[in-house]
Amino acid sequence: MTFDLTPEQDQLRDAVRALGRRYGHGYFVEKAKAGEHTTELWADAGRLGYLGVNIPTEYGGGGGGITELAIVCEELAAAGCPLLLLVVSPAIAATVINRHGTEEQRKRHLPGLADGSQKIVFAITEPEAGSNFHRLGTVARRDGDGWLLSGRKCYISGVDEADHVLVVARTEDASSGKLKPALFLVPTDAAGLTRSKLDMEILSPENQFLLYLDDVRVPADAPVGESLDAGLPALFAGLNPERITVAAMGAGTGRYAIERASEYTATRKVWGGRSIGSHQGVSHPLAHAAVQVELARLMIQKAATLYDAGRDLEAGVAGNMAKYAAGEAAALAVDTAVQVLGGAGMTTEYGVATLLGAVRAGRIAPVSREMILNFVAQHVLGQDKSY
Ligand SMILES: Cc1cc2nc3c(=O)[nH]c(=O)nc-3n(C[C@H](O)[C@H](O)[C@H](O)COP(=O)(O)OP(=O)(O)OC[C@H]3O[C@@H](n4cnc5c(N)ncnc54)[C@H](O)[C@@H]3O)c2cc1C
Numbered sequence: 270m271t272f273d274l275t276p277e278q279d280q281l282r283d284a285v286r287a288l289g290r291r292y293g294h295g296y297f298v299e300k301a302k303a304g305e306h307t308t309e310l311w312a313d314a315g316r317l318g319y320l321g322v323n324i325p326t327e328y329g330g331g332g333g334g335i336t337e338l339a340i341v342c343e344e345l346a347a348a349g350c351p352l353l354l355l356v357v358s359p360a361i362a363a364t365v366i367n368r369h370g371t372e373e374q375r376k377r378h379l380p381g382l383a384d385g386s387q388k389i390v391f392a393i394t395e396p397e398a399g400s401n402f403h404r405l406g407t408v409a410r411r412d413g414d415g416w417l418l419s420g421r422k423c424y425i426s427g428v429d430e431a432d433h434v435l436v437v438a439r440t441e442d443a444s445s446g447k448l449k450p451a452l453f454l455v456p457t458d459a460a461g462l463t464r465s466k467l468d469m470e471i472l473s474p475e476n477q478f479l480l481y482l483d484d485v486r487v488p489a490d491a492p493v494g495e496s497l498d499a500g501l502p503a504l505f506a507g508l509n510p511e512r513i514t515v516a517a518m519g520a521g522t523g524r525y526a527i528e529r530a531s532e533y534t535a536t537r538k539v540w541g542g543r544s545i546g547s548h549q550g551v552s553h554p555l556a557h558a559a560v561q562v563e564l565a566r567l568m569i570q571k572a573a574t575l576y577d578a579g580r581d582l583e584a585g586v587a588g589n590m591a592k593y594a595a596g597e598a599a600a601l602a603v604d605t606a607v608q609v610l611g612g613a614g615m616t617t618e619y620g621v622a623t624l625l626g627a628v629r630a631g632r633i634a635p636v637s638r639e640m641i642l643n644f645v646a647q648h649v650l651g652q653d654k655s656y
Contacts (some may be wrong), residue, residue, distance in 0.1 A: 285319055285344035294349025294620040300474040306430055307474045315385020320359050328379035334577035335510050339517035346521025353475050354427045360514040361507040362389035362435050369494045369503035388431040392422040400640050409438040414489045422480040428464050431457050440497055451500035452493040461485040471626035509576050511635055512588035516569045519595035519631050523562035523602035526621050530606035551609050558605045561598035568594050593641040600628040
């Protein structure tokens with residue numbers, strides 16, 4: 270492992286940073302408040318090749334890995350534009366289709382995911398199952414040469430912006446008791462698929478939805494992969510990229526908040542000639558948050574390096590730890606930034622309190638801090654499961 274980026278990765282970081290700064294947090298907030306999406310930023314990122322950095326060149330991507338996609342996620346967030354759909358569409362959907370899809374599915378979806386003209390969102394969470402994925406109730410039944418899907422999903426991000434949703438469903442023969450999930454590519458305009466927008470306390474241009482699947486008919490080639498056996502490996506294939514990129518988004522958000530706060534505290538003077546940042550009561554919490562963000566970045570780099578080297582199991586441990594560390598660090602950094610800005614911290618203008626909801630959600634989704642601690646306790650520390 271090296272701590273230096275390659276010259277290409279350095280260039281990518283600088284270029285994404287420049288794009289992010291061109292839009293900035295003001296744009297992100299304006300779109301969120303207007304109930305609009307960051308369409309222009311997404312289109313630019315696609316046109317410049319940033320959405321497809323991890324997609325093979327033969328399908329129109331940049332031929333890089335999750336390291337490159339993590340750079341994109343972090344730098345956009347560090348510019349005040351944390352785009353959750355980067356975690357869903359290029360990280361989860363593109364990885365799943367690239368690694369486990371049929372050649373036909375790769376050709377149909379990867380070029381559009383790479384240039385940003387297509388978005389595929391991801392639906393696993395259900396109202397009844399919650400964190401217990403073994404209780405999934407969405408069922409896929411054979412219907413002639415196709416499938417009928419029924420069930421409910423909740424908190425699904427970006428359905429209104431996507432043309433497909435990757436639905437995790439149990440195949441009916443799982444009645445034997447063994448979980449046999451499969452991933453289905455379902456067009457968002459399929460008959461029987463309806464949605465209702467959830468009111469969330471997160472200021473974001475991306476929305477969450479309840480999804481209702483009432484006998485949604487999909488064709489024989491809707492399941493990802495050549496056979497239903499691809500389902501479980503395909504599902505797991507999406508998890509490491511999801512954890513690593515959401516962690517990168519958290520680290521970028523943390524950097525953004527600390528930068529905004531440091532600029533302010535270095536120049537704000539309320540006690541004569543000294544800046545408020547000269548008081549350790551102000552600077553130490555900021556420095557502490559900066560240490561936590563940097564530690565998280567280190568773990569993200571390790572996880573991405575392991576993942577890109579094909580060391581999936583080790584990447585799983587590192588990716589979960591990175592997600593935990595970055596989720597906590599981002600929440601700490603934004604909360605600290607709000608505090609050291611005083612009243613200004615609560616204004617829209619200073620652009621830090623606007624992220625409170627998002628970083629709070631980052632400790633719950635896409636996997637909660639408790640479920641990561643369970644994972645570490647069981648898989649690293651060898652503890653028994655309590656559930
Ligand atoms: C902004 C946002 C976007 C999201 N986007 C998507 C999306 O695009 N697609 C998607 O499929 N889902 C999405 N989700 C859902 C998210 O992944 C879930 O909310 C998350 O996995 C937790 O599941 P739950 O809400 O059902 O909580 P529950 O499972 O009901 O858990 C509630 C609490 O109990 C804790 N808990 C549960 N079981 C245990 C245990 N065994 N040990 C210790 N603690 C436990 C949890 O950690 C949590 O704190 C999103 C959620 C949010 C907030």
